[in-house]
Amino acid sequence: MDKVTRLASEKGVVLFSKSSCCMCYAVKILFQELGVTPMVHELDQDPEGWEMEKALMRLGCNGPVPAIFIGGKLVGSTNEVMSLHLSRGLMPMLKPYQTLC
Amino acid sequence: MDFPSTQFVPSRAMGTYEPIHQIGMWGENFKSISNPNISASVIVDVANKLENESETTSHEMLVPSSKHDQEASKPFDKIQRRLAQNREAARKSRLRKKAYVQQLENSRLKLIQLEQELERSRQQGLYVGGGLEAGHLGISGAVNSGIAAFEMGYERWMEEQNKQICELRSALNAQISEIELRILVESGMSHYFELFRMKSSVAKADVFYVMSGKWKTSAERFFAWIGGFRPSELLKVLVPQIDPLTDQQILDVCNLKQSCQQAEDALSQGMEKLRETVSATLASGQMGQGTYVPQVAMAMEKLEALVCFVNQADHLRQETLQQMSYILTTRQAARGLLALGEYIHRLQALSNLWANHPREPA
Numbered sequence: 095m096d097k098v099t100r101l102a103s104e105k106g107v108v109l110f111s112k113s114s115c116c117m118c119y120a121v122k123i124l125f126q127e128l129g130v131t132p133m134v135h136e137l138d139q140d141p142e143g144w145e146m147e148k149a150l151m152r153l154g155c156n157g158p159v160p161a162i163f164i165g166g167k168l169v170g171s172t173n174e175v176m177s178l179h180l181s182r183g184l185m186p187m188l189k190p191y192q193t194l195c
Numbered sequence: 196m197d198f199p200s201t202q203f204v205p206s207r208a209m210g211t212y213e214p215i216h217q218i219g220m221w222g223e224n225f226k227s228i229s230n231p232n233i234s235a236s237v238i239v240d241v242a243n244k245l246e247n248e249s250e251t252t253s254h255e256m257l258v259p260s261s262k263h264d265q266e267a268s269k270p271f272d273k274i275q276r277r278l279a280q281n282r283e284a285a286r287k288s289r290l291r292k293k294a295y296v297q298q299l300e301n302s303r304l305k306l307i308q309l310e311q312e313l314e315r316s317r318q319q320g321l322y323v324g325g326g327l328e329a330g331h332l333g334i335s336g337a338v339n340s341g342i343a344a345f346e347m348g349y350e351r352w353m354e355e356q357n358k359q360i361c362e363l364r365s366a367l368n369a370q371i372s373e374i375e376l377r378i379l380v381e382s383g384m385s386h387y388f389e390l391f392r393m394k395s396s397v398a399k400a401d402v403f404y405v406m407s408g409k410w411k412t413s414a415e416r417f418f419a420w421i422g423g424f425r426p427s428e429l430l431k432v433l434v435p436q437i438d439p440l441t442d443q444q445i446l447d448v449c450n451l452k453q454s455c456q457q458a459e460d461a462l463s464q465g466m467e468k469l470r471e472t473v474s475a476t477l478a479s480g481q482m483g484q485g486t487y488v489p490q491v492a493m494a495m496e497k498l499e500a501l502v503c504f505v506n507q508a509d510h511l512r513q514e515t516l517q518q519m520s521y522i523l524t525t526r527q528a529a530r531g532l533l534a535l536g537e538y539i540h541r542l543q544a545l546s547n548l549w550a551n552h553p554r555e556p557a
Contacts, residue, residue, distance in 0.1 A: 116472060116500050117507070120465025127457045172507055180454050180514040182447075 097142055098149040102163035105133035106191035110150060110161040112138045117172055118160040124175070128185065129192045132162070164188065341400030348393050349410050352386070359383055360536035363529055377525045383532040387516055391509040394422065398505045402498075405505050412546030415539070420459070421466065421508035426515035427455040429535070433519075436534035437527045447522045451515070458511055466504055473497045 102108045107125065109132040111118035125132050137143035137159060150158035155171055162169045164187050169175060178184040359382060366379055398405045408416040408423075418424065430452045434440075440448065476494040480487075520528050 114472070114497075116465045116469040117503050119468045120461045120504075120507075123464045124457060124461035127460065172503075173510055176458055176507065176511060177514055179458055180451065180511070180518050182450055182454065 098146050098153070101133075101135055102168070103166040106165060107132040107188065108163040109134045110146065110155075110159055110163075111136055112159050114138060115157075115159055117157075121160045121162065121172060121175060124179070125188075128188055130188050131193050164191075338401045341397050342404055345393055345397040345404075346410055349390075352390055352393070356386060356536060356539075359386060360533060360540075363533045363536070367526075367529055367533065373525055376529050380520065380525055380528045380532060383529075384516060384520060388513055391513050394509055395506055398422075398502050402501045402505055406501070412543045413549065414542045414546040418542070421462065422505045423508060423512055425459060426511050427452050427459060429512075429515065430455065430519075432538055433531050433534050437523060437530045440527075444522055448519075451518050451522065455511070455515055462504060462507060462511070469497070469500055469504065 098110070101110075107130050109118070109121065109125070111122070111134055113136045122132070122134065135146075137146050140146060147158045150161045153161075153168055155161040155168075157171050160171055160175075162171070162175055169178065169187075175184065178187070359379070363379055363383065366376060394405055405422045408419045411419070418428065420428075430448065434448055473494050476497055477490055479490055479493075519531060523531060
């Protein structure tokens with residue numbers, strides 16, 4: 095739980111993912127399109143990956159990946175991100191963290 | 196004797212049974228072959244050849260005896276020559292029989308080998324001809340019933356949909372209250388959400404079924420994106436039908452369309468990644484040995500992600516409809532739903548027309 099919370103607060107937009115997960119890839123693409131570069135943690139490449147998975151599931155992420163944190167707070171998985179985006183609630187949350195290209 | 200091998204009798208030798216009898220005796224060798232049809236064709240070929248030979252031989256044998264009666268003073272060596280020829284013919288016949296039996300033995304062994312391979316493949320669930328049904332009746336039973344339930348449900352769904360479209364049409368032409376119209380709009384929305392729930396259920400049973408769009412008409416399938424309509428395309432079709440819009444509404448719809456396009460793009464790229472991953476997994480390792488169970492099993496695991504994509508696409512559709520209902524007034528939403536229903540009807544009519552229009556002969 096600690097590692098996940100700690101990592102989630104380290105950057106504005108944090109994505110917990112797995113390198114083999116194609117839905118995680120889709121979420122990465124979406125953030126890219128929105129001009130945001132999230133801090134990505136690949137759980138399958140982390141020695142404590144299994145603990146982090148359990149921690150995310152305890153927080154309510156059924157995937158458990160992809161899991162998105164903005165401003166240190168859990169937004170949710172793909173469903174929540176998509177709903178937020180279509181209701182135009184995602185962009186305001188991401189605005190402070192958009193990378194200016 | 197009601198000889199089962201009468202089917203072997205070639206058409207030009209109806210009266211000649213001796214060769215068939217001989218084959219019948221040799222037949223003891225191949226009774227153990229499980230597929231009698233293969234042995235039948237082998238027998239017919241050889242039977243033809245042997246029969247012709249025997250006919251000629253017996254014919255030859257007949258001729259000298261008549262000659263023998265007529266000319267009692269025939270030299271002794273001619274008789275000897277004739278006997279030698281007969282011995283030669285008999286020897287050749289024995290050799291042919293030996294070769295024939297050898298051929299049958301080889302075919303039998305080959306057949307047993309093939310049957311064993313087939314059984315092995317069936318057990319591994321890899322028999323292409325039978326699909327899953329061959330080895331896993333229990334699972335395929337559930338899949339088939341899931342699909343059957345969906346197809347029945349969809350038929351009912353379409354009937355209800357058509358009823359609702361008619362109600363919307365007459366409601367918009369009549370002067371019904373805002374509240375009544377709102378109820379119709381809510382029913383229409385719920386009806387679509389119900390379809391998404393049904394699709395989610397059948398996707399668990401067979402995601403390829405949902406991806407194929409088999410329950411839809413051909414023109415509908417032509418426009419399909421991950422198992423259904425593309426939300427941004429839908430907006431393009433509907434918005435002109437619900438004019439006039441306020442400036443704020445135009446802005447909101449524009450933003451919604453952009454968000455849809457971005458989300459669709461992300462999912463499309465995710466799908467492409469999934470295809471690449473499954474393909475790479477399937478093609479991994481050495482090919483040419485005929486063994487591939489590990490690769491197929493690994494690819495199966497990767498393919499599970501397809502269910503997530505199908506669900507996410509439907510979620511996008513649902514959210515799009517939901518957001519539109521927030522942006523629009525009740526009357527506009529009603530017109531939107533009516534337009535959507537009629538658009539689907541037109542697609543179905545197009546499919547029908549296409550299926551029935553006269554084509555040039557091939």
